Amino acid sequence: MKVTEAVALPELIHDAAERGAGITVRSSTGPGREGRSEPAENCTQIDLSGIDRIININRDERVAIVEPGVTYQMLADAIEPHGLRVCHPLLPPAGKSVLASLIDREPQTIPKYHWDFTDPLLCAEVYFGTGERFRTGGAAGPGKTLEEQWSGGMFQKNPLGPAQTDLIKLVQASQGTMGIATWASVRLECKPEIRRGFVTAGSFARLAEFVSAITRRRLGDEIMLLDAAQAECLSSALNITAPALSGGEWLLAIVIGSLPFHPEESIAFQVTEATELAAAVGVELNGDETGFVRAITAAATAAGDWKRASLGEDFSQIYFLSTLNRAEQLVDVARKAWGASEPDSDICVASYVQPLNQGRTCHVEVTIQGRVSLDDGARKLAEAGAFFSRPSAATTPVAYERCPDTVRALRKVKDVLDPPHVLNPGRLFDDPRVEV
Amino acid sequence: MIIPADALADLRAALSAERVADDPHILDSYAAQPFHKVEPGVWVHRPIAVAMPENTEEVIELVKICNKYKLRYKAISTGWGAQGGAGFDNVVQVDLRHMDRILEIDVENRTIVVEPYVTCAQIQAELMPLGLNLHIHGAGSNCSPLASATSHMGMGFSSISMGYAPRNIMGVEWVLPTGDLLQVGSIGSGAGWISPDGPGPSLRGILRGWAGADGGFGIFTKCALKLYPWAGPSEVNVTGTGMDHLDVEIPENNSFHLCVFKDMESYGRALYDLAHAEIGYIQAKVAPGLALAISQFDRFKLTRDNENLRKMVGGFSHQFFICLQGNSTEHFDYQVHVLESIVEKNGGSMLDISQVMGTPPGAMWWMLVRNSLAPAMFRPTGNFYSTLGGDESIASALRQDIEGEKLKEGFIAEGACEDDFGDNAHTLLYENGLFAHTEELLLFDHRNREQGEKLKDLSDTVMREIPEKLLGGGGFSFFAGGYAHDYLGPQMDNYHLWQRRIKTAFDPDDLSDSKYFINSEGAELAEH
Numbered sequence: 024m025k026v027t028e029a030v031a032l033p034e035l036i037h038d039a040a041e042r043g044a045g046i047t048v049r050s051s052t053g054p055g056r057e058g059r060s061e062p063a064e065n066c067t068q069i070d071l072s073g074i075d076r077i078i079n080i081n082r083d084e085r086v087a088i089v090e091p092g093v094t095y096q097m098l099a100d101a102i103e104p105h106g107l108r109v110c111h112p113l114l115p116p117a118g119k120s121v122l123a124s125l126i127d128r129e130p131q132t133i134p135k136y137h138w139d140f141t142d143p144l145l146c147a148e149v150y151f152g153t154g155e156r157f158r159t160g161g162a163a164g165p166g167k168t169l170e171e172q173w174s175g176g177m178f179q180k181n182p183l184g185p186a187q188t189d190l191i192k193l194v195q196a197s198q199g200t201m202g203i204a205t206w207a208s209v210r211l212e213c214k215p216e217i218r219r220g221f222v223t224a225g226s227f228a229r230l231a232e233f234v235s236a237i238t239r240r241r242l243g244d245e246i247m248l249l250d251a252a253q254a255e256c257l258s259s260a261l262n263i264t265a266p267a268l269s270g271g272e273w274l275l276a277i278v279i280g281s282l283p284f285h286p287e288e289s290i291a292f293q294v295t296e297a298t299e300l301a302a303a304v305g306v307e308l309n310g311d312e313t314g315f316v317r318a319i320t321a322a323a324t325a326a327g328d329w330k331r332a333s334l335g336e337d338f339s340q341i342y343f344l345s346t347l348n349r350a351e352q353l354v355d356v357a358r359k360a361w362g363a364s365e366p367d368s369d370i371c372v373a374s375y376v377q378p379l380n381q382g383r384t385c386h387v388e389v390t391i392q393g394r395v396s397l398d399d400g401a402r403k404l405a406e407a408g409a410f411f412s413r414p415s416a417a418t419t420p421v422a423y424e425r426c427p428d429t430v431r432a433l434r435k436v437k438d439v440l441d442p443p444h445v446l447n448p449g450r451l452f453d454d455p456r457v458e459v
Numbered sequence: 460m461i462i463p464a465d466a467l468a469d470l471r472a473a474l475s476a477e478r479v480a481d482d483p484h485i486l487d488s489y490a491a492q493p494f495h496k497v498e499p500g501v502w503v504h505r506p507i508a509v510a511m512p513e514n515t516e517e518v519i520e521l522v523k524i525c526n527k528y529k530l531r532y533k534a535i536s537t538g539w540g541a542q543g544g545a546g547f548d549n550v551v552q553v554d555l556r557h558m559d560r561i562l563e564i565d566v567e568n569r570t571i572v573v574e575p576y577v578t579c580a581q582i583q584a585e586l587m588p589l590g591l592n593l594h595i596h597g598a599g600s601n602c603s604p605l606a607s608a609t610s611h612m613g614m615g616f617s618s619i620s621m622g623y624a625p626r627n628i629m630g631v632e633w634v635l636p637t638g639d640l641l642q643v644g645s646i647g648s649g650a651g652w653i654s655p656d657g658p659g660p661s662l663r664g665i666l667r668g669w670a671g672a673d674g675g676f677g678i679f680t681k682c683a684l685k686l687y688p689w690a691g692p693s694e695v696n697v698t699g700t701g702m703d704h705l706d707v708e709i710p711e712n713n714s715f716h717l718c719v720f721k722d723m724e725s726y727g728r729a730l731y732d733l734a735h736a737e738i739g740y741i742q743a744k745v746a747p748g749l750a751l752a753i754s755q756f757d758r759f760k761l762t763r764d765n766e767n768l769r770k771m772v773g774g775f776s777h778q779f780f781i782c783l784q785g786n787s788t789e790h791f792d793y794q795v796h797v798l799e800s801i802v803e804k805n806g807g808s809m810l811d812i813s814q815v816m817g818t819p820p821g822a823m824w825w826m827l828v829r830n831s832l833a834p835a836m837f838r839p840t841g842n843f844y845s846t847l848g849g850d851e852s853i854a855s856a857l858r859q860d861i862e863g864e865k866l867k868e869g870f871i872a873e874g875a876c877e878d879d880f881g882d883n884a885h886t887l888l889y890e891n892g893l894f895a896h897t898e899e900l901l902l903f904d905h906r907n908r909e910q911g912e913k914l915k916d917l918s919d920t921v922m923r924e925i926p927e928k929l930l931g932g933g934g935f936s937f938f939a940g941g942y943a944h945d946y947l948g949p950q951m952d953n954y955h956l957w958q959r960r961i962k963t964a965f966d967p968d969d970l971s972d973s974k975y976f977i978n979s980e981g982a983e984l985a986e987h
Contacts, residue, residue: 177851182893195661410651429658439960
């Protein structure tokens with residue numbers, strides 16, 4: 024069901040509750056990768072992609088407010104004249120909703136601006152399962168409307184609260200089970216005048232050591248670690264040439280961007296420091312001769328979903344959080360789990376490691392060619408220390424069976440925010456496969 | 460009230476007789492909490508017992524005993540305010556001073572795991588030789604970073620480069636109000652302290668908001684926090700003690716600057732430039748009257764009583780100080796260049812603080828790195844009070860500064876607080892200017908009954924002005940307790956309904972002392 028105004032939601036929620044039915048929402052367009060937003064039985068899917076205004080852009084405050092249907096390309100185009108940019112996941116597909124990505128706590132590619140796991144989401148307007156509307160963080164007010172708040176110099180920037188609870192954190196990564204977001208304020212950054220791309224190849228351990236050193240200093244903009252298969256996936260999807268890698272080597276893609284004041288001078292000290300830190304661990308920074316780094320750091324891709332463009336419909340993926348000093352070991356567990364480490368294996372397993380949270384944590388994403396069962400591999404990964412922070416349908420049971428105290432608490436919260444259990448019922452901690 | 464004998468016996472059996480006290484003189488020592496009291500006077504409620512657990516298991520056991528006997532309980536670690544004391548008559552005070560261990564420092568991934576009574580100073584001493592540092596919240600280095608991050612607020616001089624305390628959490632071990640244990644984030648799944656959120660929705664959402672529950676929502680027994688780089692020496696060369704006698708050599712690639720602007724407008728523009736520039740290690744405004752009062756009280760009195768000197772000091776109202784720290788000489792030089800450009804662009808000046816206040820720059824630099832200024836706030840008059848504090852944009856902070864000064868002038872005129880020249884805003888940026896904090900500080904003497912009486916309406920006056928004049932979020936007014944929520948909630952999207960529903964769901968008997976959080980009083984009325 025296509026909804027064109029958020030104010031229609033309370034009635035839809037009450038109606039579904041009366042019928043004992045459920046509601047799922049979708050804001051992006053185009054096929055999803057995991058069928059997460061496919062409605063379960065007896066659920067109505069509400070399509071919010073038609074609600075697509077950029078409500079506000081503020082250069083001084085570096086903030087924009089977006090509705091669910093705004094895509095990364097739409098936002099990037101709109102803020103570019105203001106000298107701003109938005110942090111985004113690796114090559115978001117053309118129809119990817121900014122709001123959906125923020126609410127899903129998707130990994131961002133610029134670790135230095137990732138201060139907390141909620142970033143770059145600031146505030147949001149949310150409808151709960153009671154049908155009540157609520158605005159989180161600084162957007163709660165005082166001031167009944169956005170315009171009134173703006174008149175008082177309040178620009179929906181405080182990501183916490185209001186007061187002594189922080190409901191947006193319960194809505195994020197809830198897959199629509201706790202609330203439905205109908206707009207969000209997003210933190211923006213100044214767009215660098217100068218961007219210099221670099222690549223370097225080497226063992227994962229050395230590259231990780233280098234990444235750890237530069238993120239500690241908050242150096243570098245986009246930073247990504249790709250194995251050969253992942254680099255090949257991206258280059259084939261984008262029709263560009265990836266830098267050559269020899270057996271077992273990983274590729275580090277990094278952008279160094281200028282800062283708003285004295286851009287040349289800012290580039291100079293950053294490149295000097297990065298080069299010295301690279302040399303200290305025995306790697307060398309090379310220029311982005313083929314334009315590979317420039318292409319993979321774009322805010323959107325015209326090719327649609329790069330994974331589909333490269334692998335077609337037949338792929339499986341699993342992702343989790345770890346740290347830079349443990350990620351390689353977990354990638355090995357994954358490769359073994361799906362048979363890619365056998366000498367004569369022709370199974371393609373591509374791995375992407377995204378430093379987050381200023382380098383303290385990383386997102387590890389493993390893509391396996393073909394439709395494979397993920398259950399056993401997920402269990403092995405969890406046993407080895409992988410944390411399924413954003414569980415998929417495949418990883419939900421293993422994610423929650425390890426933390427019964429969390430499940431009990433989340434179910435209690437669900438009873439508060441969604442008493443009739445109308446919002447995407449039976450998912451995540453309420454999945455019937457999760458036993459406590 | 461006295462504790463029931465059976466409950467006392469159970470607590471002693473669980474913890475040992477030496478660590479559970481009901482002696483009146485000990486109980487009274489926990490009830491003297493004159494700081495940040497809404498009501499005038501020194502005393503909060505006397506607890507009925509004090510229990511000192513040594514570990515999480517003992518905390519669980521004592522919370523379950525309190526649940527069994529329907530006794531309220533209230534945790535305190537290093538707190539020095541009314542919010543740490545008992546809010547009601549039948550409260551067991553849980554003193555966490557025996558839980559004072561640093562459990563783990565992960566240098567590679569820049570995190571630390573601590574117990575509740577570990578102080579920032581203790582941690583900082585361990586970190587500097589490792590090239591690391593931590594965000595020290597406003598209460599100062601003598602206080603617990605766990606308490607700040609989980610339970611109170613968390614702004615501080617280092618916020619520009621190290622953020623707001625609750626955003627530095629990497630995981631929490633939490634004894635819920637009913638005594639059940641909850642590990643928040645990846646630690647709960649046995650995956651280490653690598654994420655505070657998940658699987659799925661983050662329970663940080665109930666743990667706290669912009670403000671913490673101040674002991675009103677269970678007890679936090681362990682917390683992992685983010686660490687940040689320290690590009691100074693392992694040990695800083697410091698001689699002397701106390702604010703007036705410190706002699707500190709500012710290390711290479713570090714500096715301290717005082718940047719002054721001619722008016723609010725140019726000061727505001729400079730703050731926005733600073734927010735965009737991605738420079739700075741420590742930054743804040745400390746109003747000149749306050750700075751003088753806490754550092755040179757004799758000079759302060761001289762200035763206060765001389766109209767010309769007052770005007771001269773008033774000329775320094777629109778300012779911030781900033782410490783720069785470079786990872787390399789090039790990085791440091793770049794930051795100095797940018798700061799000079801920002802000051803020049805906005806028609807400001809960079810001044811030598813030793814000429815302005817008589818305090819050597821090295822001493823100021825070190826007090827900011829250590830964050831030892833907060834306790835000095837008690838020097839001039841014995842006590843102080845903070846108001847406003849609703850974090851939002853820089854524009855909102857400046858608006859609060861202006862209105863705060865006006866409000867305070869009224870209290871000064873009445874003799875309710877010290878005449879510190881009115882402007883006493885303390886303003887700082889978080890995370891390179893993502894959002895900003897400001898608070899209006901008033902110096903007073905809680906032993907002066909007249910001042911106490913005149914200030915008793917301060918909290919309510921500010922609470923009324925916040926929605927009327929759109930002065931950011933609720934700020935410090937949240938800590939006035941339940942009635943503040945019932946006043947501010949309807950003007951802030953009815954947040955109080957959700958906060959109360961969550962409290963009730965997890966603490967049905969309202970036993971975790973909710974004086975400074977929210978409780979069921981008025982719930983029915985509010986829901987309608």
